[in-house]
Amino acid sequence: MAYHFRSAAEADIPAVAKIFDAARAFLKEQGIEQWQGAMHPSVETERTDISVQTAYVLEDDSSHIVAAVSIVPGEDPFYSKLEGAWLSDGPYATIHRVAVSKDVRGQGISKILLLRCITRARELGVRSVRIDTHPDNKIMQAAIRGAGFTECGRLRVYDNTTRLGYELVFKDIDSPPSVDL
Numbered sequence: 001m002a003y004h005f006r007s008a009a010e011a012d013i014p015a016v017a018k019i020f021d022a023a024r025a026f027l028k029e030q031g032i033e034q035w036q037g038a039m040h041p042s043v044e045t046e047r048t049d050i051s052v053q054t055a056y057v058l059e060d061d062s063s064h065i066v067a068a069v070s071i072v073p074g075e076d077p078f079y080s081k082l083e084g085a086w087l088s089d090g091p092y093a094t095i096h097r098v099a100v101s102k103d104v105r106g107q108g109i110s111k112i113l114l115l116r117c118i119t120r121a122r123e124l125g126v127r128s129v130r131i132d133t134h135p136d137n138k139i140m141q142a143a144i145r146g147a148g149f150t151e152c153g154r155l156r157v158y159d160n161t162t163r164l165g166y167e168l169v170f171k172d173i174d175s176p177p178s179v180d181l
Helices: 010-029 043-051 077-081 109-123 138-146
Strands: 004-007 055-059 065-073 092-100 128-133 150-156 162-169
Touching: 004 109, 010 043, 010 055, 010 065, 010 092, 043 055, 043 092, 055 109, 065 109, 077 128, 077 150, 092 109, 109 128, 109 138, 128 138, 138 162
Parallel strands: 092 128
Antiparallel strands: 004 055, 055 065, 065 092, 128 162, 150 162
């Protein structure tokens, strides 16, 4: 199956909200505190990401949205206090709000999405890309490592919870990791 990665539009919000809601429920079922409580990510978050052109979706060949993500170029204030060491000084882009539809869970979509994010971050002209996830989110940790990222340490995010921080520096690879897309 072929996948198309594109900027998200206002019309995509209902589909993306459904994916976020299912992802939030899945994390809760797994006993993972990530995305619980404050309804993050929310429809308002997605609307803001769309307005500043950082929201993206991955569609299957039937134009069904199967995943959503945000790629934010520039400094992330939460990443400035890493307990550990980043691999580069930047400039970097940060991947946030990775969510895959429950309909395609377990089919490698997270890796495909992350590889598309890496390609887009390169197009933005940054030196590296960073991402974080909850220490209990083993599925996402595996996807992040599978896309070529290196764990760099721990950080605290908006709700003062701990996350594992990862980075992939473009000079360290000749080309983005590949997968049969």
